[in-house]
Amino acid sequence: MxxxxxxxxxxxxxxxxxxxxxxxxxxxxxxxxxxxxxxxxxxxxxxxxxxxxxxxxxxxxxxxxxxxxxxxxxxxxxxxxxxxxxxxxxxxxxxxxxxxxxxxxxxxxxxxxxxxxxxxxxxxxxxxxxxxAALVVRDGIDSVDDLAGATLATPQLGNTQDVALRSWLADEGFETDTQGGGDVHITPTENAQTLTLFQQGELDGAWLPEPWVSRLIVDAGAHVLVDEAELWREGxxxxxxxxxxxxxxxxxxxxxxxxxxxxxxxxxxxxxxxxxxxxxxxxxxxxxxxxxxxxxxxxxxxxxxxxxxxxxxxxxxxxxxxxxxxxxxxxxxxxxxxxxxxxxxxxxxxxxxxxxxxxxxxx
CATH class of the missing domain: 3.40.190.10 (Periplasmic binding protein-like II)
Known part of the structure; x- marks a missing residue:
């Protein structure tokens, strides 16, 4: 440096x-x-x-x-x-x-x-x-159907990962709203706090950018449910x-x-x-x-x-x-x-x- x-x-x-x-x-x-x-x-x-x-x-x-x-x-x-x-x-x-x-x-x-x-x-x-960017989740969530009733985080309401999550959930048939209601509850949360809450079992997953995807995987035992690259032509x-x-x-x-x-x-x-x-x-x-x-x-x-x-x-x-x-x-x-x-x-x-x-x- x-x-x-x-x-x-x-x-x-x-x-x-x-x-x-x-x-x-x-x-x-x-x-x-x-x-x-x-x-x-x-x-x-x-x-x-x-x-x-x-x-x-x-x-x-x-x-x-x-x-x-x-x-x-x-x-x-x-x-x-x-x-x-x-x-x-x-x-x-x-x-x-x-x-x-x-x-x-x-x-x-x-x-x-x-x-x-x-x-x-x-x-x-x-x-x-x-x-x-990816959706990472806790053990026990292995398919889209397992997300019903889950609480997921994004960095901030309206940010790029927040939009990606809401759009993907809509395509999968889930309803959400900007107040955290719906079939899947989305709670915009600062990234470091997301890691802490996930480690404490307060969150079921999060759609995040790197390095936070990898931090939840390496430091908190999460796994990838959706890699956003899979949703775009040629990734x-x-x-x-x-x-x-x-x-x-x-x-x-x-x-x-x-x-x-x-x-x-x-x-x-x-x-x-x-x-x-x-x-x-x-x-x-x-x-x-x-x-x-x-x-x-x-x-x-x-x-x-x-x-x-x-x-x-x-x-x-x-x-x-x-x-x-x-x-x-x-x-x-x-x-x-x-x-x-x-x-x-x-x-x-x-x-x-x-x-x-x-x-x-x-x-």
Whole structure:
């Protein structure tokens, strides 16, 4: 780990309770922001980039980018401040309040903010990770039928795993609601608390991202009932994307370009340094949570995640349908959700193939 980077980076850990303070801090700036009405806007590098991410294996490009100094190197004179979240909806609250400028996040909260804002809030500028989510359950639950009356956890109401669970249960004929009622009871719970409650026998299972899937398996004796990869064509489904506030993207495209340079460098580092990846990711997780993952946990987690800048835009129509089915999302258009122009400019310069916006934005 680069100790200089660690000591100079400002980091905030954000919980559901703590996000309110960030919202208050950012509301005055956000409220005074002029809408993008098509008028010419002067652009310049930002003095500061406030970046959100989660201390999860599925956010490894962010963790590696910070631990190896790749993001700060790319940003140059722009100061990098980071905020750590537990789940997507809390990160979206901070982004919407103007308290952060960009965040690594799941696809469903990205969809939600775009629809609720009428396409004005934020844009996905790159993918980060695919795979690495599953429903894990206790002994005695061996089939779908065994879930009747069960209590299952997700990281937060409306987050990507929460939507996946509710949609899958509906497809299997179970009724659920956002208050925890129905045939299967869903209780959104912070990930670390989910592990504790599962160990105490208070939960029957959970639909989680890595490394929490592997923690429940290795540390608490759970087993996989549904690997989400089995539900998608060729097993490819987006777990993490890079989302940027629309106003920040319009005002500071040079800074977003630098962020994407660092992001691409992080994804490339993960591909080129497989033997070192677990140690670097674990160092970042320990720095934010106070405890490293067991070797068996992080090794298993990394076997189920693929890191890529492709956001798999072709899956987003299905994700919208899933959110509507789950009752956690408003109906609306996601046309314009993606802005992959800067990413594809960088890829063209590097002689790499462009990634597709799937007809849902600029590329």
């Amino acid at each position: 680069n100790s200089t980077i660690r000591t100079t980076r400002k980091t905030l850990t954000i919980t559901a309770l703590g996000v309110a303070a960030m919202m208050l801090a950012g509301c005055s700036a956000a409220a005074g922001a002029a809408p993008n009405d098509g008028a010419a806007t002067s652009t310049s590098p930002a003095a500061e980039l406030r970046l959100g991410y989660f201390a999860n294996v599925t956010h490894a490009p962010a963790i590696v980018g910070l631990e190896e100094g790749l993001l700060e190197d790319a940003l140059g004179d722009t100061e990098l401040t980071t905020s750590v979240f537990n789940a997507g909806p809390a990160a979206i609250e901070a982004l919407s309040a103007g308290a952060i400028d960009a965040t690594y996040i799941g696809p469903n909260p990205s969809i939600n903010t775009f629809i609720q804002s009428g396409g004005q809030s934020a844009h996905i500028v790159a993918g980060a990770a695919t795979g690495g 490819a489904f987006p777990t993490t994307v890079l989302l940027v506030r629309a106003e920040f993207l319009a005002e500071h495209p040079e800074t977003v370009r630098a962020l994407l340079e660092g992001h691409e460098a992080s994804v490339a580092w993960l591909a080129d340094n497989a033997d070192e990846a677990a140690g670097v990711i674990n160092a970042g997780i320990e720095a934010e949570t106070g405890k490293p993952l067991a070797d068996a946990v992080i090794d298993r987690a990394l076997e189920h995640v693929v890191f890529s800048v492709d956001p798999h835009a072709e899956t987003f129509a299905d994700l919208v349908a899933n959110g509507l089915e789950a009752g956690t999302q408003k109906d609306g258009s996601i046309d314009g959700l993606f802005d992959l122009r800067i990413l594809n400019e960088l890829r063209e310069e590097a002689g790499e193939e462009p990634v597709s916006a799937g007809g849902l934005g600029e590329e």
